[in-house]
Amino acid sequence: MSTSYDEATEGKVYSVNGADWDQVVSNVxxxxxxxxxxxxxxxxPSTHGVLRLVLTLDGETVTEARGVIGYLHTGIxxxxxYRTWTQGTTFVxxxxxxxxIFNEAAYCMSVEKLLGIEDRIPARAQxxxxxxxxxxxxxxxxxxxxxxxxxxxxxxxxxxxxRDRELVMDLFEYITGLRMNHAYVxxxxxSVDLPAGAVxxxxxxxxxxxxxxxxxxxxxxxxxxxxxRTKDVGYLDLTGCMALGVTGxxxxxxxxxxxxxxxxxxxxxETYDFEVATERGCDVFSRYLVRMREMEESLKIVEQxxxxxxxxxxxxxxxxxxxxxxxxxxxxxxPDGFGNSPDHIAHIMGSSMEALIHHFKLVTEGFxxxxxxxxxxxxSPKGELGAHVVSDGGTRPYRVHFREPxxxxxxxxxxxxxxxxxxxxxxxxxxxxxxxGGVDR
Amino acid sequence: xxxxxxxxxxxDAGVPPVPPAPPEQxxxxxxxFGTNDSGDTSGYGGLVVRRAPQLSxxxxxxxxxxxxxxxLALDDAIERVVVDRGELTLHVKRERLxxxxxxxxxxxxxxxxxxxxxxxxxxxxxAGEELHAVIHLCSITHNxxxxxxxxxxxxxxxxxxxxxxxxxxxxxxxxxxxxxGIIFDGHPALTRIMMPDDWDGHPQRKDYPLGGIxxxxxxxxxxxxxxxxxxx
Numbered sequence: 001m002s003t004s005y006d007e008a009t010e011g012k013v014y015s016v017n018g019a020d021w022d023q024v025v026s027n028v029x030x031x032x033x034x035x036x037x038x039x040x041x042x043x044x045p046s047t048h049g050v051l052r053l054v055l056t057l058d059g060e061t062v063t064e065a066r067g068v069i070g071y072l073h074t075g076i077x078x079x080x081x082y083r084t085w086t087q088g089t090t091f092v093x094x095x096x097x098x099x100x101i102f103n104e105a106a107y108c109m110s111v112e113k114l115l116g117i118e119d120r121i122p123a124r125a126q127x128x129x130x131x132x133x134x135x136x137x138x139x140x141x142x143x144x145x146x147x148x149x150x151x152x153x154x155x156x157x158x159x160x161x162x163r164d165r166e167l168v169m170d171l172f173e174y175i176t177g178l179r180m181n182h183a184y185v186x187x188x189x190x191s192v193d194l195p196a197g198a199v200x201x202x203x204x205x206x207x208x209x210x211x212x213x214x215x216x217x218x219x220x221x222x223x224x225x226x227x228x229r230t231k232d233v234g235y236l237d238l239t240g241c242m243a244l245g246v247t248g249x250x251x252x253x254x255x256x257x258x259x260x261x262x263x264x265x266x267x268x269x270e271t272y273d274f275e276v277a278t279e280r281g282c283d284v285f286s287r288y289l290v291r292m293r294e295m296e297e298s299l300k301i302v303e304q305x306x307x308x309x310x311x312x313x314x315x316x317x318x319x320x321x322x323x324x325x326x327x328x329x330x331x332x333x334x335p336d337g338f339g340n341s342p343d344h345i346a347h348i349m350g351s352s353m354e355a356l357i358h359h360f361k362l363v364t365e366g367f368x369x370x371x372x373x374x375x376x377x378x379x380s381p382k383g384e385l386g387a388h389v390v391s392d393g394g395t396r397p398y399r400v401h402f403r404e405p406x407x408x409x410x411x412x413x414x415x416x417x418x419x420x421x422x423x424x425x426x427x428x429x430x431x432x433x434x435x436x437g438g439v440d441r
Numbered sequence: 442x443x444x445x446x447x448x449x450x451x452x453d454a455g456v457p458p459v460p461p462a463p464p465e466q467x468x469x470x471x472x473x474f475g476t477n478d479s480g481d482t483s484g485y486g487g488l489v490v491r492r493a494p495q496l497s498x499x500x501x502x503x504x505x506x507x508x509x510x511x512x513l514a515l516d517d518a519i520e521r522v523v524v525d526r527g528e529l530t531l532h533v534k535r536e537r538l539x540x541x542x543x544x545x546x547x548x549x550x551x552x553x554x555x556x557x558x559x560x561x562x563x564x565x566x567x568a569g570e571e572l573h574a575v576i577h578l579c580s581i582t583h584n585x586x587x588x589x590x591x592x593x594x595x596x597x598x599x600x601x602x603x604x605x606x607x608x609x610x611x612x613x614x615x616x617x618x619x620x621x622g623i624i625f626d627g628h629p630a631l632t633r634i635m636m637p638d639d640w641d642g643h644p645q646r647k648d649y650p651l652g653g654i655x656x657x658x659x660x661x662x663x664x665x666x667x668x669x670x671x672x673x
Binding site: 069070073075077078079081082083113114116242243244245246247256258263264365366371372373374375377384386388390392393394395396398399401403407408410411440441 | 469470490492493525526527528530554555556557558560561562563575577579581584586588607608609610611612613616633634635636637644645651666667669671672
């Protein structure tokens, strides 16, 4: 399968690893071969984490581009086979760490499908999931925009993006207790209800955020440098997207209004009023526009979800009523800053032996999931995120596979970059918005 | 004198024939708690749980599934059709996988133009079909989904590559090869993708240990995750 170094290369090979420049130049001076193979990454600030790009250059033109991944492989899928179904959420949340809520939601929906309890998830839990997912979409797109600007050489979009993302992070911290790695969505619902004051905080956020998005738009939409760096760059049309299995903003920037929230709704998305953003440019700039529009649409969805959470669904349960699946404790933030569940502890430790046994069984052993396999797809900020979950009837997943949009979309970067300039490789990769935690899992 | 009328009725030779017992499935689990080292106090110790039989779902499948299988019209290539939890799975003979995928993609009435990749599953208990390659397909034209599954035995882990039909399978098949050792014949460059090139073994297989070290905390030892008590 592998070829030796000599077989894989033709002609004279000069390896340059930071030698004296005069020496390098004198070495290659007598060569008329302009072909240059360079390694970009895996530790390069503009390759989104530990992504390695192998580029073959002819002058400034990229003739061949290959991506090398695996530097952040952490064996999450294997590890999950040795933990309970509920513990699985704490693993999947770490995959694509910029959209943790989506990972949790896809996994939990798959487990719920296996359990056959999709119809019994409380409406309030679904509304909270939708709200959290859309908030997460905004924060993920803000990082995509911010890092994108920085990779093209502008630090202001980066600062704007991260500053505004902080607003979402604060909400997440307030609601789930953590800025990332929440493990908030659980099979059967969500782990805790919104704390007091959360509705007001999200309301404030909804007032503030449109201004912030407008600021970024003012900065970039018609910025001549930005437009020149992104327009007609990293071209991938609909045919290319379909062949390579590309989904998400890249697909919508090629003109196809394919959004699972509309076409195959889940979590009650069919009851929300929003539009699918599309562009026709098939280039980096169109992907930028799609992401900006999606953030604005997400704000609309958050507003509608918040109205339901604060209105008709107020006081409803956030976890399935089935005591054999739903987590027994309802944690709440205590004065000491830690989450605890004093009522539940008083109940199991003081008054009910059966409740203690039940708690112990459910927490240490976990629930059983009937044998079979299920696939639950959702529209994550990067594209279709699907959890293929197999159960053998036990208390642990038999196999969990994530169809990661970053992983699939990253395959398409040679198609976007080959034939272009070196600088356009950066723009193309950034427009895919790959998160290596998701790519390598 | 006893009259024969008083005696309990004895059934004569007309015993209804006993239906043949379904073939016994392999045992998935014995007992309830997965413990072998202590006495059984629960009464569940004698429990025997068998694996679900591998059967084809009888028609009608419901929804668009019947229509889809009819249009595909490759019954000889399909080993089993399973409809479970609202999802259609076609278990395809591995030598016909490419043909089935090609037809699923190109037939105007099917048009599964979007593939969501290949996922491997290792079932060591299924003799002769231990390794599965699971392909999820989506039709944007008709807004439908289908799952195509092909299997290969551990002794001969070859499945034809579908990169020619769905070019996006390139990295996915490399991943399935890396993690399960499924060799996709015809793949343009089947090399490892996640693990280092010189790695031994295929980590997602069930016979590959998780590894991990026991953790000591305040005098007590927490065993590594794969050494802990399993309830399944």
